[in-house]
Amino acid sequence: MGNSTPHYPVFLLSGLLVWNLFSVAVGNGTRSVIDNGNLVKKVAFPREILPLSVVGVALVDFVLQSAVLLVFILATSYGFHVEALVLYPLSFVTLVVFTTALTFWVSALNVRYRDVQHLIGLALLVWFWMTPIVYPGGIVQEKVMGSTAPWLWTVYLLNPLMPIISGFQRALYFYVSPDGIRVLPEGSVLWLAGVILAVLAFSLLLLLYTWRLFFRLSGDFAEEL
Amino acid sequence: MTTALEVEDVSKVFRLFRERPSSLKQRVLSGRMRAEDFWALRDIAFEVEEGSSLGLIGHNGSGKTTLLKCIAGILRPTSGVIRYRGRVAALLELGAGFHPELTGRENVYLNASFLGLSRKDTDRVYDDIVAFAELQDFMDNQVKFFSSGMLVRLGFAVAVHVEPDILLIDEVLAVGDEAFQAKCLDRVRSFQAEGRTIVLVTHALDTVREVCDRAVMLDHGRIHAIGLPDDVVREMRYVLLGGVDPGFVAEEGTREAEIAAVELIRASGAGEGPVLRDDPLTIQIDVRTNEPVDDLDVDFAVLDGATNHPVIEERTSTHGIVIGRFDGKKRVRFRIPSFPYTAGKYWVTVGLSSRATGHLFHVQTQRYLFEVIEVPRVQEHIEVVVEAEVEDL
Numbered sequence A: 001m002g003n004s005t006p007h008y009p010v011f012l013l014s015g016l017l018v019w020n021l022f023s024v025a026v027g028n029g030t031r032s033v034i035d036n037g038n039l040v041k042k043v044a045f046p047r048e049i050l051p052l053s054v055v056g057v058a059l060v061d062f063v064l065q066s067a068v069l070l071v072f073i074l075a076t077s078y079g080f081h082v083e084a085l086v087l088y089p090l091s092f093v094t095l096v097v098f099t100t101a102l103t104f105w106v107s108a109l110n111v112r113y114r115d116v117q118h119l120i121g122l123a124l125l126v127w128f129w130m131t132p133i134v135y136p137g138g139i140v141q142e143k144v145m146g147s148t149a150p151w152l153w154t155v156y157l158l159n160p161l162m163p164i165i166s167g168f169q170r171a172l173y174f175y176v177s178p179d180g181i182r183v184l185p186e187g188s189v190l191w192l193a194g195v196i197l198a199v200l201a202f203s204l205l206l207l208l209y210t211w212r213l214f215f216r217l218s219g220d221f222a223e224e225l
Numbered sequence B: 001m002t003t004a005l006e007v008e009d010v011s012k013v014f015r016l017f018r019e020r021p022s023s024l025k026q027r028v029l030s031g032r033m034r035a036e037d038f039w040a041l042r043d044i045a046f047e048v049e050e051g052s053s054l055g056l057i058g059h060n061g062s063g064k065t066t067l068l069k070c071i072a073g074i075l076r077p078t079s080g081v082i083r084y085r086g087r088v089a090a091l092l093e094l095g096a097g098f099h100p101e102l103t104g105r106e107n108v109y110l111n112a113s114f115l116g117l118s119r120k121d122t123d124r125v126y127d128d129i130v131a132f133a134e135l136q137d138f139m140d141n142q143v144k145f146f147s148s149g150m151l152v153r154l155g156f157a158v159a160v161h162v163e164p165d166i167l168l169i170d171e172v173l174a175v176g177d178e179a180f181q182a183k184c185l186d187r188v189r190s191f192q193a194e195g196r197t198i199v200l201v202t203h204a205l206d207t208v209r210e211v212c213d214r215a216v217m218l219d220h221g222r223i224h225a226i227g228l229p230d231d232v233v234r235e236m237r238y239v240l241l242g243g244v245d246p247g248f249v250a251e252e253g254t255r256e257a258e259i260a261a262v263e264l265i266r267a268s269g270a271g272e273g274p275v276l277r278d279d280p281l282t283i284q285i286d287v288r289t290n291e292p293v294d295d296l297d298v299d300f301a302v303l304d305g306a307t308n309h310p311v312i313e314e315r316t317s318t319h320g321i322v323i324g325r326f327d328g329k330k331r332v333r334f335r336i337p338s339f340p341y342t343a344g345k346y347w348v349t350v351g352l353s354s355r356a357t358g359h360l361f362h363v364q365t366q367r368y369l370f371e372v373i374e375v376p377r378v379q380e381h382i383e384v385v386v387e388a389e390v391e392d393l
Helices: A008-035 A037-042 A049-075 A087-112 A116-130 A137-146 A152-157 A161-172 A189-218 B024-029 B064-072 B104-114 B119-133 B148-161 B178-193 B205-211 B229-240
Strands: B003-017 B035-049 B053-058 B079-084 B088-091 B166-169 B197-201 B214-219 B222-227 B257-265 B281-289 B296-304 B310-315 B329-336 B344-354 B360-373
Touching: A008 A037, A008 A049, A008 A087, A008 A116, A008 A161, A049 A087, A087 A116, A087 A161, A087 A189, A137 A152, A137 A161, A152 A161, A161 A189, B003 B064, B003 B197, B035 B064, B035 B079, B035 B197, B035 B214, B035 B222, B053 B064, B053 B205, B053 B229, B064 B079, B064 B088, B064 B166, B064 B197, B088 B148, B104 B119, B104 B148, B119 B148, B148 B178, B166 B178, B178 B197, B178 B205, B197 B205, B205 B229, B214 B229, B222 B229, B229 B360, B257 B344, B281 B296, B281 B344, B296 B329
Parallel strands: B053 B197, B053 B214, B088 B166, B166 B197, B257 B360
Antiparallel strands: B003 B035, B003 B079, B214 B222, B257 B281, B281 B329, B296 B310, B296 B344, B344 B360
16 A cells, blocks of 8 residues: 555545544543533533533644644655645534534433443444545545446445545645556545535534534433433 | 522423433334333422522422522423522532542632633632631642542532622531531621522521521422421421421411510520520510400410420410400510420410400411520439348358
């Protein structure tokens, strides 16, 4: 894989940072309310602080790890693709909204159904391999499109994290390697931006829904714990 | 006066599940859930005036703490509205809002921030908090090493120093030693003097009588009695003692003649303080008429606070006293030369009625309380017959 993916650390880190933010927030988010049960039961405070603080911690991690990535980018004397850099803030905002929405959902649900945390652990494992983080998405596209079931690529794209991560990779990594190997999936920057915007719109709706759900359920947190 | 706290038809239902699915797996596998409703609170409505203190009493499981948690915003009422003005600080349970791994100092800041105080504001009152809690030497220790008394002291210290407009206190003060309890009550009084509002949940009925302006008694989630602390506490004692509940009647009568004042005069001549066993006690009743009364009969009864049984019952008529027709004021004294009963609390019921018909003008049921204490005395020397004998073995 090292051969087909030049500057592999840059590729890997640009996707892994995104995944870390997402999985740390969602994974810890499931336990955020029940771990603070003694507070929830005895003190009145805005309950939404608990999942939000988990997202906040994950964001701090993200910033620190980004510094490492920057070191790698500078060390490999690899330049940004200025025209694709616009994808970075867009992907970042989408990532945070999507992550927050899911964190609200799982934190509230886990108070009622305690096995959610185990299911989420499993789901995250599957999700990780469904997303082009350690392997290049471009190769998947090549293989699937050349197979007898090209519609599978559309299914692959339904994963909201896929466009988000592609956005980060497109901004920080390159589209086609100098050797002519296509690492990232095909598509113009504008097209990718459109897909990410669609994910953003979906994430905002999801956030609205899970936020409301959280507030509806949070009234019963003190007695459920 | 404005209303600081308004509780409007609040009900709280807990769902008791027979087979409660606590996981998604069970939820999917089991079909319908069977649940029973448990009404922890039902149609609770009262108001607390700004600057006044309310005592919430009731037996275990009557809903006191649930109500306090609803007021504090920890539980959401199933129906009804709770409105309040200003900042609310709640002292609910031992160590509430403390993180065991953090030091005392960090917990003060954490706790204060829960109560809505900024870091800067907390800096300002930090020294006062520590001084009040008397924990100067322990503030850099983790609170998991604190004793329960230390936790309560720290919790109370923080809660009273954030200057809340409404302070909710649940049965936590019972943990501190007497000196600290006295200090807390002092602080509660100065709170009242500053015009702040207090809601106090306690089993210490005498504290309610001492501190509160009004009291609410809950019974099985409903308001059983609401009114002056003396009246409500008396009702509470009735119910607690498991006697036949006569219903909550503080005073009754048609008031042609009224009890204007009652004083229980001790041996020292004072109207307050404990009564020594075998000391004299005078019950002095001032009567005022609203219209001329023909044949007034004044009576009183002393009831044992522990059993609620009358131990002394007397009336003027049995003493052959005839109070003729009069309009105005009269003073009646019953003298007990030596109060013979053992140490404990005693209630006094006072009544005015008509000699001829038995018609009640005015009755104050168990309105007055006194406490009898026994002081160890040097035994008087009396002749005791002692027999002596020797036998062979």
